[in-house]
Amino acid sequence: MKRRVSICMVLVLLSPLMATAQVKTVPAYKNGVKLNTAALILNNASLLYERSLNNHWTVQAGAGYRWGGSIPKAFGLGSLIVTSNSKGLRGYSFTPEVRYYFNFCECGGSPSGLYAGLYTRLTKLYGELSFHYWNGTDFIDALGASNFREL
Numbered sequence: 001m002k003r004r005v006s007i008c009m010v011l012v013l014l015s016p017l018m019a020t021a022q023v024k025t026v027p028a029y030k031n032g033v034k035l036n037t038a039a040l041i042l043n044n045a046s047l048l049y050e051r052s053l054n055n056h057w058t059v060q061a062g063a064g065y066r067w068g069g070s071i072p073k074a075f076g077l078g079s080l081i082v083t084s085n086s087k088g089l090r091g092y093s094f095t096p097e098v099r100y101y102f103n104f105c106e107c108g109g110s111p112s113g114l115y116a117g118l119y120t121r122l123t124k125l126y127g128e129l130s131f132h133y134w135n136g137t138d139f140i141d142a143l144g145a146s147n148f149r150e151l
Contacts, residue, residue: 028052029110036064043068043088052110056102060117062095066125091125 029052036046046064053059068088096119103113132141 032110036062039064046093050099056100056111058099058101058111060095060097060099060119062093062097064093064095066091066093087128089125089127091123093121093123095119095121 031052032050034048034050036044036048039046044064044066046062048060048062050058050060067090097117098119099111099115099117101111101113101115103111130141132139
């Protein structure tokens with residue numbers, strides 16, 4: 001009985017070594033379109049397009065739009081109480097990128113895995129913020145509007 005259990009245990013332990021690896025052929029995609037769904041939580045829609053140039057190099061272009069956004073509604077500075085009302089940040093961005101993939105799927109697929117990339121981003125944001133603060137005797141209103149551009 002012990003001998004049968006021992007033989008079964010040896011067979012079970014050696015079965016992964018005896019199994020042959022399955023070779024899968026992954027289709028080679030030259031173009032890919034991606035939607036950044038995690039950014040939707042932060043009121044930012046982002047669509048990306050990536051094109052494979054060869055086994056290791058790709059180029060990518062991304063376009064995004066930001067709407068809404070928020071800031072703290074009330075905070076205190078010593079005896080000064082400040083409240084704010086924001087119309088939120090809104091704007092757009094464009095991001096071109098070049099990527100070099102270190103790994104390449106040898107089974108016929110597209111570049112994947114670890115990569116290094118160079119990119120630049122053009123961003124233009126618009127925002128408006130109004131402050132109401134209590135200086136101890138009366139309320140004072142202030143308005144701030146801004147255009148922010150990043151390159």
